[in-house]
Amino acid sequence: xxxxxxxYQEFLxxxxxxxxxxxxxxxxxxxxxxxxxxxxxxxxxxxxxFISQIVCRIKTPESCLKKMIKKRYTIERQMAQELLSDxxxxxxxxxFLDDVYKLAEIIRKDEILExxxxxxxxxxxxxxxxxxxxxxxxxxxxxxxKKKVEIQIRTQAMNLWAVVEHHCVYKKRSYxxxxxxxxxxxxxxxxYKIDKKMLLxxxxxxxxxxxxxxxxxx
Numbered sequence: 663x664x665x666x667x668x669x670y671q672e673f674l675x676x677x678x679x680x681x682x683x684x685x686x687x688x689x690x691x692x693x694x695x696x697x698x699x700x701x702x703x704x705x706x707x708x709x710x711x712f713i714s715q716i717v718c719r720i721k722t723p724e725s726c727l728k729k730m731i732k733k734r735y736t737i738e739r740q741m742a743q744e745l746l747s748d749x750x751x752x753x754x755x756x757x758f759l760d761d762v763y764k765l766a767e768i769i770r771k772d773e774i775l776e777x778x779x780x781x782x783x784x785x786x787x788x789x790x791x792x793x794x795x796x797x798x799x800x801x802x803x804x805x806x807x808k809k810k811v812e813i814q815i816r817t818q819a820m821n822l823w824a825v826v827e828h829h830c831v832y833k834k835r836s837y838x839x840x841x842x843x844x845x846x847x848x849x850x851x852x853x854y855k856i857d858k859k860m861l862l863x864x865x866x867x868x869x870x871x872x873x874x875x876x877x878x879x880x
Contacts, residue, residue: 669737670727676739677723685803686750689811690718692774693752693801700768713765714818715755721748747778747798748812755821758864759784759857762795762815769797769813776800778810784820784854790827790843791850793820819853 664672676682697716704712721729726746730737735745742749756762762784770777781796794816803809816824827846 673727673730673737673739673742674723677726677742682739683720685807686720686809686811688807689801689803689809690720690750690752692803693799693811693813694718696772696774697752697754700765704764704768711757712761713754714757715753717753717755719751719753721746721751743810747810750809750811752811752813753821754813754815756815756817759817759861762817765815766795766797769799774802776808784816787850787854791847792824792827793850793854794824817857819857823850823853 694716697713701711701713701716726742726749727737729746730742733745735741754765756765766780769775776799778798778800780798784793784795787793794814797813797815799811799813800808801811823846830842
């Protein structure tokens with residue numbers, strides 16, 4: 663039986679192997695392809711951009727190890743595959759709050775994706791203020807394989823908050839973190855109000871456009 667350090671190094675080696683990573687990459691590409699088709703269809707139907715951005719990423723072996731240690735899981739690759747839902751992740755940015763939920767519903771009905779779990783951090787944000795809708799799915803990963811992928815759906819404003827929080831707070835020392843988290847929580851509440859207000863403005867504009875169309879036809 664090796665030392666803890668040897669266990670960690672073996673885990674990192676295994677998590678970085680191509681045979682392990684390629685199926686996750688394939689799953690991400692398959693989901694990305696589906697999302698692009700969804701965006702084309704619904705942007706045409708809605709007459710506006712439905713999805714603004716799609717970003718795929720595979721968690722680094724070091725990041726996986728850190729999470730396994732934090733969660734006090736057994737440090738084994740098989741356990742990581744079973745217990746970590748975000749080894750592969752796709753971030754989807756929408757312009758409006760209702761599009762976040764519309765997209766989640768479309769994904770739920772998608773024939774190639776199998777929903778495992780949904781975590782709604784929009785209606786119930788994390789203590790830090792983090793807001794996003796997470797849809798965890800099994801996606802085709804080549805042959806008969808399927809891999810778990812976490813799809814994070816959020817608005818532009820929510821994404822800005824998440825980027826700032828990750829880069830400026832996540833790795834800070836405790837006293838600094840506590841100071842900035844208070845401000846970020848306030849920003850998160852403001853962002854949600856802005857998202858709701860922007861949605862209301864868009865709906866009013868659409869109602870006005872429909873009214874004008876009806877008057878012209880009359």
